[in-house]
Amino acid sequence: DTAVSQTPKYLVTQMGNDKSIKCEQNLGHDTMYWYKQDSKKFLKIMFSYNNKELIINETVPNRFSPKSPDKAHLNLHINSLELGDSAVYFCASSQGRSPDSTQYFGPGTRLTVL
């Protein structure tokens, strides 16, 4: 009965490869997010989708492309991976996009680029 799940949990890959991380939520929420947490534990939002529509797109290299096939899923595809992409990526979801909407986070995907 996991609320927000991500796959894979760990991802180790070579520079230049293309990889995807998947996120699914079973909370019935309509808004989903991707965050990146760097090695110093600093968390920064990357993208947000509401009802499959992109509503937040921070200054992220266009090698990163989110895709939301439906409200319950938000995947993150990364092209031409670089060393600096190594981080933990968190998916989150909320019901609505009001300032008070509580965000529920997944367990994270630790990406290591060699």
Next chain:
Amino acid sequence: SQQGEEDPQALSIQEGENATMNCSYKTSINNLQWYRQNSGRGLVHLILIRSNEREKHSGRLRVTLDTSKKSSSLLITASRAADTASYFCATVTGGGNKLTFGTGTQLKVEL
């Protein structure tokens, strides 16, 4: 850019003691939220305080907000070893719900 800075960066206390963490931010906010992150896990929402509120309680947690000083504090009373985690403040500005996180405080509660 980073909105919140937390202080201290790390805190080590004995079980039963109180733990206080502070968060300062730079711009006007709609609300401020506190999250907990256990090692290797995702974030868990603890409490939200709106800009027109000064204090909120939830169980052993007490949050204060001083908008004139652009600062907030999280107090955990009667700490337990299970409270060992990183604690982050996050602010929301404007009408959306984009969270801007602080730098985090790493709390260690020893038996």
